[in-house]
Amino acid sequence: MTSPYHKILIITAPSGAGKTSISKHLMTIFPQLQFSVSAATRKARSNEKDGVDYHFMTLDTFKEKIVKNEFIEWEMVYDGKYYGTLKSELEKIWSQNKIPVLDIDVKGAIHVQREYPIKTLSIFIEPPSIEELKARLTSRGSETDDSIKARIGKASYEITFKDQFDEVIVNENLEKACKEAESLVKKFIEMED
Ligand code: 5GP
Numbered sequence: 001m002t003s004p005y006h007k008i009l010i011i012t013a014p015s016g017a018g019k020t021s022i023s024k025h026l027m028t029i030f031p032q033l034q035f036s037v038s039a040a041t042r043k044a045r046s047n048e049k050d051g052v053d054y055h056f057m058t059l060d061t062f063k064e065k066i067v068k069n070e071f072i073e074w075e076m077v078y079d080g081k082y083y084g085t086l087k088s089e090l091e092k093i094w095s096q097n098k099i100p101v102l103d104i105d106v107k108g109a110i111h112v113q114r115e116y117p118i119k120t121l122s123i124f125i126e127p128p129s130i131e132e133l134k135a136r137l138t139s140r141g142s143e144t145d146d147s148i149k150a151r152i153g154k155a156s157y158e159i160t161f162k163d164q165f166d167e168v169i170v171n172e173n174l175e176k177a178c179k180e181a182e183s184l185v186k187k188f189i190e191m192e193d
Contacts, residue, residue, distance in 0.1 A: 007099045007193070008090070008116055009033065009185065010165075012109035013125035014155030016137040018171040022125060023103045025178040032189050034098040036089050039065065039074075042081040045142055055086070073104075073111040078150060085112065099189065106158040109165070121188040123181060124165040128172040130156060 011026075013019040027033045040054040041062050050056045062082050066074060074084030085102055093100040102112060113122050127133040133155055137148045162168050167184055171177040
């Protein structure tokens with residue numbers, strides 16, 4: 001059974017704001033944290049591994065899992081591409097006495113937070129500006145112009161939700177943002193179960 005009394009750490013942000021770098025940093029510092037591998041229907045990028053970065057699956061398989069109620073949350077994050085947090089993934093992490101780290105989009109994060117408000121820490125990573133976000137997405141080299149446009153449009157909308165999260169960190173300087181996140185997460189880990 002998925003329990004509301006287990007801790008969950010949510011790191012959310014518009015795409016390109018640096019949430020993955022910050023999540024990865026936190027996981028190297030705190031062995032208690034474990035990345036929650038999401039299900040996704042997009043194609044794996046060349047540097048990604050199935051079961052490590054995502055559980056890559058077809059849309060049919062994903063839809064089957066929706067029907068079987070296997071997700072804590074799921075969203076169609078980009079045009080026809082579905083992403084979701086599997087209940088089984090969180091249960092596996094909790095059974096190892098670890099805290100799952102959900103690196104998920106803003107809508108999904110709001111959803112999880114609503115459903116599991118008791119022991120969840122949600123951190124919103126804010127990009128310093130939309131111009132800077134555009135520059136970061138372009139320099140990734142993995143996105144097409146259309147995909148960058150879609151991500152920028154979505155980012156502007158997502159930033160309007162930042163006040164719904166427990167904490168907001170502006171990622172102007174990655175090192176500084178990591179340090180801020182570290183101190184918040186340290187307190188959260190030390191909080192009594
Ligand atoms: P990407 O395609 O760049 O890996 O991820 C696209 C977006 O989907 C990112 O904002 C990422 O955090 C988000 N995402 C990844 N996994 C999940 C998930 O399980 N649920 C939701 N709602 N969003 C996710």
